[in-house]
Amino acid sequence: MPSPHIIDDPEKGTMEQVEQSAPVALPTPRTNVSRDAQVVDLTRKVQDPEKKPADLSIVPLVQTSKPAAVKKPRKVSRWIRFQLWFNTYRKFYSIVVAVNGVGLLLAALNIWTYPRHYTGAFVLGNLLFAILMRNELFGRVLYLFVNTCFAKWTPLWYRLGWTSALQHLGGIHSGCATSGFAWLIFRVTLIFIDHKDNHDAVLIMGVITNLAVAISILSAFPWVRNTHHNVFERHHRFIGWLGLLSTWVFVVLGDSYDLDTHSWNPNGIRVIRQQDFWFAFGMTVFILIPWFTVREVKVDIEVPSPKVAIVRFERGMQQGLLARISRSSIMEYHAFGIISEGTHAKYHYLICGVQGDFTRSLVNDPPTHLWTRQLKFAGVSNTSTLYKRGIRVCTGTGLGAALSTCLQSPDWYLIWIGSDQEKTFGPTISGLIQRHLGPERVCLWDSKARGGRPDVMKLVKEAYATWQAEVVFITSNYQGNKEIMEGCKEAGIPAFGTLWDF
16 A cells, blocks of 8 residues: 655645545444444553554444445536635635725826825735734634634524635735735836936835845745745745845835935934834734744654654643644744643644654654744634534544544544554554544544545535534545545535645
């Protein structure tokens, strides 16, 4: 069997492309099962000196026949694919860019003159909102507001709308960043046209700021982020910081130069009365807030297999959060889903699947301390409290982003598909599952033991019906996420899958 493709990302998991097994059914709980059936025993302890670790490869499902041949890919209509492609992320992006585009066109044609006089406010206003959408504190406050005010009692469509909006805030981030860059080009173009009335220093700083913002945006393109993570992080962060510094210089120089007298007017009061000063100030504050929470903390690392490292931190966490960790204070931060039994717990854990140099080093050279931001950011699972009942589907290391939801809420059903789960992920993770998830609300499918992965959509549909769920959350790799999302859309099941920023 080929090795699973492991994705080093909190909202992405693994799914092996192996033979399709026979159809399965979700039976009602019963006491006697035939010998041919394979039923999980979740009452066995993880660590027993006289017994082997509990076998997590068997699930409360009945395998009734031999594995079937590989099933052909499901044909999905173009309309369904389009709906999934044109998701809330792209809708947000399109709206933001369209509104700014109209304003930019009117300003360029001199129909709307306000932006021509206060272009800096449009540049920095957009960039401020772009930063705000990725700020941990703002995100946590927004999630807290939604979860507190709208949980369970509001109409389902309304709660689904909020989950979709929160998950796709990146669309506003990208749209505002793109629009801010467009306004910045317009601003520098106006300075160049009126170069005789402007100082050379203002124009030079405008060009430098343009270059910094352009590099920061280009480094965030999906193919760069997904294939060259360190390149993305170094350029997006450090060139972004350079862009912020050059923005400050650009703002101060632009607001200090008198276009009428062609002289410098270093009046601090005049500068702070300008809109762009306060936008730049807001950008700086929201960029700095997360870095004030960076700490080096003690960790314990369990290496159950060469494929995975389980990192243990002190203190418990609420469900639906993700952590960024690094070996240094400012370089190479990697995000992983947090597993915790609750805020009362003594520890929380990260499942780090081996893919790149950083995760491989956790296995080969386990550190005793790691750098992390104490202010965690919220993922889509954090909105699970909005729903009365739900299904959490994950594959491989995607369990890291999914398990806390099921550990902390009895209203969520877990479907976890992986290869040799007990051996790969070790006794700590299996122990958490056994202590908190009874057989009536968990489906653990070991694709290695069962000769292939199941018909995932059959599992999801049956669990959705029998569990009377309102929503399905999915954490898988690209292909697995695509198949399940298309299947759920076709079946009319509300579902939220792994999001790759576009």
